[in-house]
Amino acid sequence: xxxxxxxxxxxxxxxxxxxxxxxxxxxxxxxxxxxxxxxxxxxxxxxxxxxxxxxxxxxxxxxxxxxxxxxxxxxxxxxxxxxxxxxxxxxxxxxxxxxxxxxxxxxxxxxxxxxxxxxxxxxxxxxxxxxxxxxxxxxxxxxxxxxxxxxxx
Amino acid sequence: xxxxxxxxxxxxxxxxxxxxxxxxxxxxxxxxxxxxxxxxxxxxxxxxxxxxxxxxxxxxxxxxxxxxxxxxxxxxxxxxxxxxxxxxxxxxxxxxxxxxxxxxxxxxxxxxxxxxxxxxxxxxxxxxxxxxxxxxxxxxxxxxxxxxxxxxxxxxxxxxxxx
Numbered sequence: 001x002x003x004x005x006x007x008x009x010x011x012x013x014x015x016x017x018x019x020x021x022x023x024x025x026x027x028x029x030x031x032x033x034x035x036x037x038x039x040x041x042x043x044x045x046x047x048x049x050x051x052x053x054x055x056x057x058x059x060x061x062x063x064x065x066x067x068x069x070x071x072x073x074x075x076x077x078x079x080x081x082x083x084x085x086x087x088x089x090x091x092x093x094x095x096x097x098x099x100x101x102x103x104x105x106x107x108x109x110x111x112x113x114x115x116x117x118x119x120x121x122x123x124x125x126x127x128x129x130x131x132x133x134x135x136x137x138x139x140x141x142x143x144x145x146x147x148x149x150x151x152x153x
Numbered sequence: 154x155x156x157x158x159x160x161x162x163x164x165x166x167x168x169x170x171x172x173x174x175x176x177x178x179x180x181x182x183x184x185x186x187x188x189x190x191x192x193x194x195x196x197x198x199x200x201x202x203x204x205x206x207x208x209x210x211x212x213x214x215x216x217x218x219x220x221x222x223x224x225x226x227x228x229x230x231x232x233x234x235x236x237x238x239x240x241x242x243x244x245x246x247x248x249x250x251x252x253x254x255x256x257x258x259x260x261x262x263x264x265x266x267x268x269x270x271x272x273x274x275x276x277x278x279x280x281x282x283x284x285x286x287x288x289x290x291x292x293x294x295x296x297x298x299x300x301x302x303x304x305x306x307x308x309x310x311x312x313x314x315x316x
Contacts, residue, residue: 010247013158015218020193021160027189028167031182036174044166048155051248052162075156101154108192119155119163 009067009074010055017078020108022101029113041115042122049126060131065092065149068127068135072147076100092149102143112142120145161239168251180310183260190261198269203230206289229290237283244283255280256307262287263309272296276303 032041050057059067069085072094076083082098105112117139124135124147138146155163171178197205207225210232214221220236239258243250259275266273266289274288274296286303290296300306308314 011159011162011242011245013156016216017157018160018213018216019157020216021157023192024186024189025155025160025163027185028164028182031185032167032170035178035181040170044163044170047166047248048163052159052166052246054247075154075158078158079154079156081154096154099154101157123155 019104022104023108026105026113029115045122046126049123094147096145099143161242165243187261187264206230232287234285240283259307259309274299275307277305
């Protein structure tokens with residue numbers, strides 16, 4: 001991987017975080033799945049991956065998956081998640097031991113949607129679609145996962 | 154995880170899908186979000202009235218990094234949003250904004266005010282400028298009077314207003 005000069009992320013954020021938004025995501029997921037089905041939910045997440053995260057996709061297309069690393073570091077740090085990122089020659093592995101979003105929803109909502117982590121899986125897939133890389137998301141427990149970037153075979 | 158910072162851009166995609174299904178679908182969604190928001194604001198309103206609303210929006214001002222002025226007196230609460238981070242992020246977005254993005258605020262707040270016996274007057278001013286004025290009255294007549302001076306009055310499920 002070639003190292004890119006440090007420039008602000010496309011959606012760089014400063015200031016406070018409002019974690020209750022994760023509760024609204026949870027409500028939205030259940031609303032969409034119950035009324036329209038899980039395929040529609042996945043289509044909406046795919047649009048987030050492709051239409052909102054255009055810049056991340058472009059970096060992946062250009063052979064710069066390290067922009068995903070910067071994105072992960074910025075936002076998982078802002079949300080005070082328990083995570084680490086291992087970068088090796090063959091793969092980049094984000095290990096989330098405690099996802100702030102999941103645990104905040106568990107605290108404030110009656111239940112965490114069975115499809116809550118689809119936001120991660122499906123947005124990752126959409127960001128990587130058509131690029132030289134894939135991003136696989138493995139859910140390893142409640143509010144825990146591994147997200148792995150690998151070059152496609 | 155979609156970062157909480159990026160929630161509004163996800164919200165925007167949801168709105169666009171629901172708008173393609175029709176107004177009734179949007180209304181049902183806003184009612185669902187309104188129900189979700191009750192857990193954050195309903196007890197404050199029931200126990201402290203306008204002062205409880207002041208407390209709720211004071212937290213929002215801080216956590217959502219809003220530029221706003223908030224005041225409350227015996228009769229009403231008034232919020233002047235000078236820099237709405239929600240609309241600002243949706244406009245600073247590689248995906249197209251939903252043209253009626255601003256409508257969601259009255260969409261969830263209005264039903265809660267109806268339920269608690271308060272009267273909302275929501276002036277979005279312009280759907281492409283990240284500013285608005287929200288007034289909440291105890292008295293229905295004062296709310297009706299305030300509606301006369303708005304620039305772009307919002308409705309919500311159960312109350313029609315601007316188009």
